[in-house]
Amino acid sequence: MEHSEGPNSEIQEIPDEVARILAVLPSCSIVADQDGNILRASPKASALGLVNRNVMTVREIAKLVHAVAGDGDSREEEMRVRRPPLGREMLELRVRVADLGTGAILVLIDDLAEERRVDAVRRDFVANISHELKTPVGALSVLAEAVQSASEDPEQVRHFAERMQMEATRLGHLVQDIIDLSRLQGDDPLTHSNVVDIDEVVQRAVEDVRMIAVDRGISVVVASEAPTFVFADASQLQTAVRNLLVNAIAYSSDGTSVAIHTREINSIVEIMVKDQGIGIPSNDLDRVFERFYRVDPARSRVTGGTGLGLAIVKHVCQNHGGECAVWSEVGVGSTFTLRLPTYTGADAENATNESDIVEVPAMNGDLRS
Known part of the structure; x- marks a missing residue:
């Protein structure tokens, strides 16, 4: 049995x-x-x-x-x-x-x-991805020609080589995000679910972004009102929180701070990421979680953003029966909130028994918004 x-x-x-x-x-x-x-x-x-x-x-x-x-x-x-x-x-x-x-x-x-939505997404995705891939691929082609033309000028060759490396990195990020999003939209994206400690997820995500925050002089402040647990895929949640942190850092000024706060209200776990960045215009708020939508395309290109980071966040929330929301004011900053159902089983009630709580796996790979 x-x-x-x-x-x-x-x-x-x-x-x-x-x-x-x-x-x-x-x-x-x-x-x-x-x-x-x-x-x-x-x-x-x-x-x-x-x-x-x-x-x-x-x-x-x-x-x-x-x-x-x-x-x-x-x-x-x-x-x-x-x-x-x-x-x-x-x-x-x-x-x-x-x-x-x-x-x-x-x-x-x-x-x-979900079946109908996935079918529609797959049809639209082909058209969108074709357009997005043209930009870095086209840039690499132009830069390769420029390198050939400047073959006798070492400084120019070095400059174009650096640009080619940037475009290749951006292309790699885009492909990886496409793979991640495809997995989230698969037939059964939650095959590795377990009881997950939210504080552990947050700490792992903060560690993922620590170096890019330090490089910008941005402090990441973590606050938790009490231990909270959800029944979830730990790696998916870590990716979602990390994407929000990377996004907050990318759109913040040097020397500011990003805060991440967790709490439980009425059997709902809230994970809030607040920045002191440039803010989002009100007419863009309803679209920030769309695939490939960028509030500021020029800034996104400078930061290496793929336009898929927040779409991945949205799909992670949906897969776990939750929702994501955003508040923002131009010139003041933004707050992104993930809301997920609290796990109310016996394991959470006895959270001191650490063997009952899944260990969040370490994440590898590059960071981008």
Whole structure:
């Protein structure tokens, strides 16, 4: 027999054959007993907010489970429900429920809205990326010709070589961000979810950006009101927080400070990154999380920004059932806020037991906004 170790308040056994089937299913899955208590839930079910400890959070799904438990007949239904716990996003789901004949009920859930969104994104992405790749590739071509023309002038060759290196680095950053964004938009981006200590995520992200902050004379100030935990992919959250910090540093003046503050309000974890930078015009605020959108294209080019950093932040939040917001005033600065559902399981209540909390993996690679 195998047991579940996830966002449940208690661990219960399920048949081995059921565990083997669930391990290879691509769909979001839940196994419940005849009373609707959860025996096992996939990471995606937790990320979508469909389960909380051993309870189903969506009433419509719970009703289907009770109906199947009552008469044994399989059911399939498409439904549109509010995503727990914030309730601000609508989920379009295809729910299939079947009695496994072992005292357990299997629930398979497909996110229809996500499927349609991914298809649309893939179509648009090809057009956008073709345009974005033209700039560094075209620049490299022009610079290569310039090097050939200046072959007898060492100073000019050195100058053009430095420019070529900058463009090649920018191209590498762009390709890496494209890969990251593609993974986030994949069919199951949360296969490595676990209980994550937010303070640990923040500390790792701050360490990632420490050198670029020091080079600019910018101090990074960290504040945490209390230990907070989420059920998440730790590396994704670290990338999101790091991107916000890099963005804040890139658009701040030398010698200023960037603050990152974490807190929990009404079972929601908030991660706020505040800068004293140039600010964002009000008519740009609604678009800052769009792919390849740049408030100041010239400055973005100087800082090496790819235009994908904040889009990655948005997708990380969405994957974890959260949301991201921004406040800004031109000439004063900006505050970006990530809001994520708090993990309320027994492990978080006993956070002093460090073996229950996942260690955030170290991140490698270059930093950019």
